[in-house]
Amino acid sequence: MKSYSDTTYAILGILTTDCKSGYAIKQFIDQSLNHFWKISYGQIYPTLKSIVEEGFAEVRISSTPGKPDKNEYYLTPKGKETLKSWLEKPIKQLPVERNELLLKLFFSRHQPKERTLLLLESYKRDLETRYQTYAAIEQAIANHKEKSEDAMYWLFTLDYGKRIAEAAVAWCEDTLNKLLNEGVS
Missing domain, CATH: 1.10.287 (Helix Hairpins)
Structure with a gap:
């Protein structure tokens, strides 16, 4: 199986929550993952694009009256399987702290x-x-x-x-x- 970046796996994981837009993903990261895993705003959209291209998620347009349309991302069965497969693998190495x-x-x-x-x-x-x-x-x-x-x-x-x-x-x-x-x- 092809290996992807940890950012890809993190975003696949986030898509299992109620966070479906790039903005919601960034908010989720800032409120939870950021304490132990850093993902910049600039990484989110390219990773989402890649996830869609790989068939791990599909994009749906969400419309709210009075607001601009937004893209929402939903995991596909392939995306769920990719996340599951990654979760089941042992960690590669103990983390090294830069302090x-x-x-x-x-x-x-x-x-x-x-x-x-x-x-x-x-x-x-x-x-x-x-x-x-x-x-x-x-x-x-x-x-x-x-x-x-x-x-x-x-x-x-x-x-x-x-x-x-x-x-x-x-x-x-x-x-x-x-x-x-x-x-x-």
Whole structure:
């Protein structure tokens, strides 16, 4: 079977939800996937075009009085089978994190310790904000989970994000303490 980009598979997956237009897909990405998978607006329409060309989806024109017509995309049986086949394959490799903070910390011997402390404190605050965002998303999903068969799986990915954020906050606290107590016996 031919292999496609992860963006193709992500959009096939999104098309299993109520998101059918390019705009709705982008909103869905921004509100859910963006926390762990980035897809730019510029990738969406070319991918949708490719998906249609491959026969994975069909386009239907949706008309609403007083609004311009819009294209809506619906998975075909071939598209559903392609998504299913991809889901069943093992992952290719463990993800490799690109983290600017860790890169800067790695070379922080070359800056004043106060700057490194500020960098870590700022990062910790950002992580705490991210955790609160995840908690709010979790509450929104929990309030509406009976409406979606996907809710349980969305909560699994959200739990992963929350745990990563918690661990990173704990790491920041530990690293800050070690830097602050450096040289203290």
